[in-house]
Amino acid sequence: MSEIFHIKSYSHIKNQTVSVNGQTIYREESEDFSIFIKNAYKFLKTGYPKFFKMDNLSKLAFLAADVLLKDENLNEEENNIALIFSNKASSLDTDRKHQAAIENEAEYFPSPAVFVYTLPNICLGEISIKHRLYSENSFFIFDRFNAEHLQLYANNLLRRGKAEKVLCGWVDFDKNSYEAFLYLVENEGEIVHNTEEITRLYKTL
Amino acid sequence: MAKTYLSYNNIFSSLGFDSESVVENISKGVSGLDRYEDASLLPEPFCASLISSKKIEDEFNKIGDASKFTKLEQMMILSLKKVVDASNTPLNEKVGLVISTTKGNIDILEEDSNFSESRAYLSELGKIIQNFFGFKNEPIVLSNACVSGVMAISVAKRFISEGKYDHVFITSGDLVTKFILSGFNSFQALSAEPCKPYDKNRIGINLGEVAASVLVTSSTENFPKEAMEILGDATRNDANHISGPSRTGEGLFRSVKAALNEANITSGEIDYISAHGTATPFNDEMEAIAFSRLGMEHVPLNSLKGFFGHTLGASGLLETIVGMHSMEKNILFSSKGFSELGVSKNINIIKRNIPTNLHTFLKTASGFGGCNTAVILKKRTTNQP
Structure with missing residues (x-):
C-alpha cells in the first residue's frame, strides 16, 4: 500500500457559512446557531429527521460530514471510513444543560435525551448510523486544532489497513461559538496529506 | 513494525493505591462496592465504589499541595507518579502522554465548586498533569465514552508505531459525581445493590471512581514481571x-x-x-x-x-x-x-x-x-x- 495519502475533499462550517472545498454552498443571515443549522439542513436537502433530536455538537459534526460523504457513492450496507474527530470544548455545551437540570433540588429533572449527548463521541455514532460506518472512531481533545496528531493517526490507520478512508477534523461547539473543519483522506486526490496542507486548508476560510 | 509492550502500571482505587494490593483484594474476592445514602450525590440510595477525598488528600500532601488540585487531578497524578517513578524513564521529547477520561473534572460545573469553570475543559486537565511531571509533549486527551481506557492503549501503540514516541504514559480516571449518577439514573440503569454481570438476576450497573496508569513502550528492556506485548x-x-x-x-x-x-x-x-x-x-x-x-x-x-x-x-x-x-x-x-x-x-x-x-x-x-x-x-x- 502507498505510504503517501491524499486529501480528497474538505468542508468548513463557521460564521453562518457552509463550504465545501473552499467554495461557499450556503450562507445564513441569522447569527443564532439553531436557526442557521436548521436552515442549512433544509437547503442542503439532508432529509434525515433524526437530525432534530441531536444536540448542537452532533448537528454541527453531522452536517459537516454529510456534505462530504453524500458525494462518495457509499455502499448502502457498510463502509470502512474511520472517523478521527477532535475539539476543545468536548461536550460542555450539553454538559451545562444536564448540570442545570440537576443543580437545584426543587427543579431536579435530569433527562436521558440530554444526558446521552454529554459525550463528545456521540456525534461519531450519529454519523456512523447514517452512513453505515462499521469502523474505527476516536474523539480527541486538544487546546487548539492539532494537525500533526490527526495526520499521524490517520496515516497509521491507512498504512496498517485499519481503514480504507479516514474522515478527520475539528468540530467544536461552546457557548454559541461553533466551528467545524473536516477532510477526507484516502489514496487518491490532488492535495498531499501532510501537516502543512492540513493547516493551510484549515485556515482557508 | 516494532513491538509494543504494556509495562509498569498502577491502580488507584477503593481496593488499594497500587496494583499489587488491588489484585490481592480481587484474589480474595473483596469488593470495593458499598451502599450509600447521600442526597448531595443522588436523591435515593445507591451502590458505588468511592474513594475518600480525605485519604486522597493525605496521600497527595506527601508529594504536593492538595488544595491546588481537584480530587480527580490528585488521583490521576498519584497514580501516574507511581508508574513514572517505577519505570525510571527520562521524560524527554520521545515520551508521550495520553489521558483517558469521559467526564474529567465535570464536578467543577457544580455551583459550589472552589475551582474556576475553565478547569472543566479536558485540555486543562491534560496541562495540569503535563506540568506536574514536566512532560515535553502536549498531552493527547482521549474522550470516547466507556471504551476510552482500552482505546488509549491503541492510541499509544499507534503513535509509537508512527515513530512519534518511544514511550507513552497513559493515565485514566473518572469520578462518581452527581452529574454521572443522575444521568445513569435517568436511564433507569442503576442498581441499588452490588451489580451482577451476566447473572439471571442482574438489574443494572454500579458506578465507581478510579485512576489507572500504565507505561506503553517499544523498549525491550526494564520490564516488571507482569509486562505484556x-x-x-x-x-x-x-x-x-x-x-x-x-x-x-x-x-x-x-x-x-x-x-x-x-x-x-x-x-x-x-x-x-x-x-x-x-x-x-x-x-x-x-x-x-x-x-x-x-x-x-x-x-x-x-x-x-x-x-x-x-x-x-x-x-x-x-x-x-x-x-x-x-x-x-x-x-x-x-x-x-x-x-x-x-x-x-x-x-x-x-x-x-x-x-x-x-x-x-x-x-x-x-x-x-x-x-x-x-x-x-x-x-x-x-x-x-
Whole structure:
C-alpha cells in the first residue's frame, strides 16, 4: 500500500457559512446557531429527521460530514471510513444543560435525551448510523486544532489497513461559538496529506 | 513494525493505591462496592465504589499541595507518579502522554465548586498533569465514552508505531459525581445493590471512581514481571444506536475479529476474556451474542464491575491491568456477583478463582455512541506463534 495519502475533499462550517472545498454552498443571515443549522439542513436537502433530536455538537459534526460523504457513492450496507474527530470544548455545551437540570433540588429533572449527548463521541455514532460506518472512531481533545496528531493517526490507520478512508477534523461547539473543519483522506486526490496542507486548508476560510 | 509492550502500571482505587494490593483484594474476592445514602450525590440510595477525598488528600500532601488540585487531578497524578517513578524513564521529547477520561473534572460545573469553570475543559486537565511531571509533549486527551481506557492503549501503540514516541504514559480516571449518577439514573440503569454481570438476576450497573496508569513502550528492556506485548487492537462502531447496544453484537464482533486478524492468531489461542459486563440486561446479552458468533463461548470470561463498579473512561485500562496480573499469577479471577447464567448464549463465566497456565488474553469494552474496542495481549516471556 502507498505510504503517501491524499486529501480528497474538505468542508468548513463557521460564521453562518457552509463550504465545501473552499467554495461557499450556503450562507445564513441569522447569527443564532439553531436557526442557521436548521436552515442549512433544509437547503442542503439532508432529509434525515433524526437530525432534530441531536444536540448542537452532533448537528454541527453531522452536517459537516454529510456534505462530504453524500458525494462518495457509499455502499448502502457498510463502509470502512474511520472517523478521527477532535475539539476543545468536548461536550460542555450539553454538559451545562444536564448540570442545570440537576443543580437545584426543587427543579431536579435530569433527562436521558440530554444526558446521552454529554459525550463528545456521540456525534461519531450519529454519523456512523447514517452512513453505515462499521469502523474505527476516536474523539480527541486538544487546546487548539492539532494537525500533526490527526495526520499521524490517520496515516497509521491507512498504512496498517485499519481503514480504507479516514474522515478527520475539528468540530467544536461552546457557548454559541461553533466551528467545524473536516477532510477526507484516502489514496487518491490532488492535495498531499501532510501537516502543512492540513493547516493551510484549515485556515482557508 | 516494532513491538509494543504494556509495562509498569498502577491502580488507584477503593481496593488499594497500587496494583499489587488491588489484585490481592480481587484474589480474595473483596469488593470495593458499598451502599450509600447521600442526597448531595443522588436523591435515593445507591451502590458505588468511592474513594475518600480525605485519604486522597493525605496521600497527595506527601508529594504536593492538595488544595491546588481537584480530587480527580490528585488521583490521576498519584497514580501516574507511581508508574513514572517505577519505570525510571527520562521524560524527554520521545515520551508521550495520553489521558483517558469521559467526564474529567465535570464536578467543577457544580455551583459550589472552589475551582474556576475553565478547569472543566479536558485540555486543562491534560496541562495540569503535563506540568506536574514536566512532560515535553502536549498531552493527547482521549474522550470516547466507556471504551476510552482500552482505546488509549491503541492510541499509544499507534503513535509509537508512527515513530512519534518511544514511550507513552497513559493515565485514566473518572469520578462518581452527581452529574454521572443522575444521568445513569435517568436511564433507569442503576442498581441499588452490588451489580451482577451476566447473572439471571442482574438489574443494572454500579458506578465507581478510579485512576489507572500504565507505561506503553517499544523498549525491550526494564520490564516488571507482569509486562505484556500488545498483539492486536481494533475499534468498530455498531452503526446502530447511540445509547443502546446492537442486538447482534455487530461492532464488538467486528472489533474482536479485526484484533485477532492483526494479532495473527485464532480465537482458540485466547486463554481468557476480560469483558465489559456492566450488568445491564442489554449490554451483557449483546456481549454473549458477539462471543458466541466468534466461537468463543467456551473461553473463560469475567467482568470486574462487581469489584469496582463501572469506572467509565478508566474502566478499560483498569481491567487490562488486572488482566496483566492475572496472567502473571496464572490465576483466573472469579466474576464477582455472578451465580446463575442469565444470557441467551452458554458463555463460560468464571465462578471461582482457577489456577491455570495463561498466556494470551482479550480485553473488550463497549460504550455509548456505539463504539466497541478490543485489545489482545500476550505474555512477553512466551514464544511467538
